[in-house]
Amino acid sequence: MRWLLLKDLQILRRSPLQAVLLVVYPVLIALLVGFAISRGPEKPRVAFLNEVPADTRVSVGRQQLPAAGVGGRICARVECVAVGDRKEAVEEVESGDVLAALILPEDLIDRINSLSTLTPRTPKVEVLINEEDPVKAQLVDERIATLLARANLAIAQRIVKEGSRYLDLLIDGGRFRVAGVAVQILGLRATAQILTALEPALPPGPLRTSLRQVTSFATQARDNLDVATPLIERLAQPIEVRKEVVSGSSPPLEIFAISVAATLTLAFVVVLLVAGSLALEREENAFPRLTRGLVSPLGLLVEKALLGIAVGQGVTLLMLGGLQLFVPLQWSRIGLWLLAILAGGAALGAAGGALGAAAREVRAVSLLAFMVTLPVALLSLVPSGAIGGGLFDLVEIVTAVFPFKPALEAMSAALDSAGPGIGRPLLHLAILTAAYGLLARLALRRFAAV
Amino acid sequence: MEGTATAALEARGLAKLYGGREALRGVSFEAGAGELVAVIGPNGAGKTTLLSILAGIVKPDGGEVRLPEGGVGWIPQQAALYRRLTVAENLLLFARLEGHEDPRGAAAEMLELAGLGERRDEIVARLSGGNQQRVNIAIGLLSRPLVLLLDEPSVGLDPRQRARLWEFVSGLAGGGTTVIFSTHDIQEAERYGQRLLVLADGESLFDGPAGELREAVRSEAPEAADRDFETAFVAYLHHRGH
Numbered sequence: 001m002r003w004l005l006l007k008d009l010q011i012l013r014r015s016p017l018q019a020v021l022l023v024v025y026p027v028l029i030a031l032l033v034g035f036a037i038s039r040g041p042e043k044p045r046v047a048f049l050n051e052v053p054a055d056t057r058v059s060v061g062r063q064q065l066p067a068a069g070v071g072g073r074i075c076a077r078v079e080c081v082a083v084g085d086r087k088e089a090v091e092e093v094e095s096g097d098v099l100a101a102l103i104l105p106e107d108l109i110d111r112i113n114s115l116s117t118l119t120p121r122t123p124k125v126e127v128l129i130n131e132e133d134p135v136k137a138q139l140v141d142e143r144i145a146t147l148l149a150r151a152n153l154a155i156a157q158r159i160v161k162e163g164s165r166y167l168d169l170l171i172d173g174g175r176f177r178v179a180g181v182a183v184q185i186l187g188l189r190a191t192a193q194i195l196t197a198l199e200p201a202l203p204p205g206p207l208r209t210s211l212r213q214v215t216s217f218a219t220q221a222r223d224n225l226d227v228a229t230p231l232i233e234r235l236a237q238p239i240e241v242r243k244e245v246v247s248g249s250s251p252p253l254e255i256f257a258i259s260v261a262a263t264l265t266l267a268f269v270v271v272l273l274v275a276g277s278l279a280l281e282r283e284e285n286a287f288p289r290l291t292r293g294l295v296s297p298l299g300l301l302v303e304k305a306l307l308g309i310a311v312g313q314g315v316t317l318l319m320l321g322g323l324q325l326f327v328p329l330q331w332s333r334i335g336l337w338l339l340a341i342l343a344g345g346a347a348l349g350a351a352g353g354a355l356g357a358a359a360r361e362v363r364a365v366s367l368l369a370f371m372v373t374l375p376v377a378l379l380s381l382v383p384s385g386a387i388g389g390g391l392f393d394l395v396e397i398v399t400a401v402f403p404f405k406p407a408l409e410a411m412s413a414a415l416d417s418a419g420p421g422i423g424r425p426l427l428h429l430a431i432l433t434a435a436y437g438l439l440a441r442l443a444l445r446r447f448a449a450v
Numbered sequence: 451m452e453g454t455a456t457a458a459l460e461a462r463g464l465a466k467l468y469g470g471r472e473a474l475r476g477v478s479f480e481a482g483a484g485e486l487v488a489v490i491g492p493n494g495a496g497k498t499t500l501l502s503i504l505a506g507i508v509k510p511d512g513g514e515v516r517l518p519e520g521g522v523g524w525i526p527q528q529a530a531l532y533r534r535l536t537v538a539e540n541l542l543l544f545a546r547l548e549g550h551e552d553p554r555g556a557a558a559e560m561l562e563l564a565g566l567g568e569r570r571d572e573i574v575a576r577l578s579g580g581n582q583q584r585v586n587i588a589i590g591l592l593s594r595p596l597v598l599l600l601d602e603p604s605v606g607l608d609p610r611q612r613a614r615l616w617e618f619v620s621g622l623a624g625g626g627t628t629v630i631f632s633t634h635d636i637q638e639a640e641r642y643g644q645r646l647l648v649l650a651d652g653e654s655l656f657d658g659p660a661g662e663l664r665e666a667v668r669s670e671a672p673e674a675a676d677r678d679f680e681t682a683f684v685a686y687l688h689h690r691g692h
Contacts, residue, residue: 003546007532007539014534014573285530288507289589292524294547 004295004303005310008277012311022311026265026319033261033323044140047092047101047128048080056109058155074102077143086126093128100140101128112155164229171222188225192218254327255419258320259412263344264377266316266411267404270308270345271369274352278304279365282447297444301437304356305349312345313338329415336414336422344407347429350436351403357443373404380405403432458483458518458628459504459597465512466499466652473499475652476513481630481645483596486623488643489632490683492692495649497632498527501599504630523595527602529586533575537566537585540574544589556592564588564618580611587618598622600631604638616642636680648683650692 089101103126111123173187195215399405410425457480502508505524545553648656668675674685
């Protein structure tokens, strides 16, 4: 078997294009994934005009809030192009140099401050949009909408907090400053206590009855205003998200991206190599000569799978080495990486053997390998909930019978120390290796036939 | 089934079905050591099926084959080798797979025997069809078989390459190797085959030397007896209903 393995490696070496592709492909994928992970999404260019005077502060009631740093927050999410006035902002948008312009008017803070007065005015910001590129325009729209939602929430929470302080003062009493003068507020609680104490001093009659009614009102008002405080707080954020992980343990995004890239590379290299080299034995007419006692059909399948695993192992490790330039990987887990690549390679190799034995011709095999591997790989990345329940069940079945998904799970588990265990995907891969090995062996019965 | 004392190979009552079609119907024959037997017949006669059964590639549905202990060398019609390897690499690979104690020595010996010593380091894909066939035959001889089966070995070769091929094969037979070859070229069969086995529609119609076949033609189709061998052969088949 080792001589056949050596022969296949010699043939691979004699095909410069294949050999170069096997090295270039993983390096290219590693670079692409690395850049994608390390750079993050591109920021849309937005013209930004801030007309708000630098020293204005949002104040709620008597309290001045710290400077919001609105400009900095916005420019962290979009690429800001500073403009001097509205006309310049419009020109930038019209010329297409920016996708949108965001204008914060001079009276924005005054209007925000008016919200806690008896004459509130709605604060407004102006957004000018260039919808030349609908995708980017939507991105800008969503980011500005998110920013405004966050600003609205922050202001509402401040107002509610200040309003709650007034309510507390009304209920419990205390000192309050108006125009620099301290005013003592009695409060409903103390009012009710004083009135209750006064009541026995009055003679029975209409005056005493009225006093009792006032005492009762003060008590009821105090109790109900106590309830009002949490209700008002809820108004600022009516729905609160409570996140609880009940199933699965997703790896960090960059680890998942690396797992996908590594498994995709492994899948294409192993499936194409095993299926192609098996079909080549037939195209070279060597299969009948080999299986006339020199090597058994099963032995030939094992040899091809070993070839795929060996090359896949090298190519995948090369790619992980390249990704190390962008994302630190835990090389102490290399034993698990090798185990995941070995198990994944074996199952993918067995599947490649079955494809090669079924399709028999190198060109047909290459086409079939792409037609099977690519869609299954894409289907394996479809999350639950993204499509209808019945359709997702079908996707689950399809992805469970091809080794890509369990190989991806094994790779993720090997790369992510905090992730789920590697045992279940390894068992899944072992079952698929046996099943596809059997299919490949059966398909070899008619392999040499014309 | 008992054979003659000198038979290197015996086949008795071989039958093979492909679906509902009978590719072979009770074909029997034997070949002695150093004998050159040509298997001839029209397309679909069963020549390749017979050789494939003798080579052990196809299992017969009936009958039996007795082969010598030294094994059978099989040389398929289309060269069964790796075109991206060199001549020497091909021979060395198959010598290793055959389990030779000295694979390099065996490969070098076959290079010499096939007259390919000077081309040992050439990639097979760059060789002519004739030279590829010589490499193909050399690989088939690596196991030093007592019986060599050649399926239409001269197809695609020019006259000069054919002459060199038959010189080489005749030399092997002269050394004691039993050679059984199939061919469509009736003149070639008459010239190089010491015995002819005529198959048609899976049946064995004739088994004997070329001279006896011509005598059979004279008795069955006298009008073609004095024509060239190919015409006489076609008349014989026609007279037998094929």
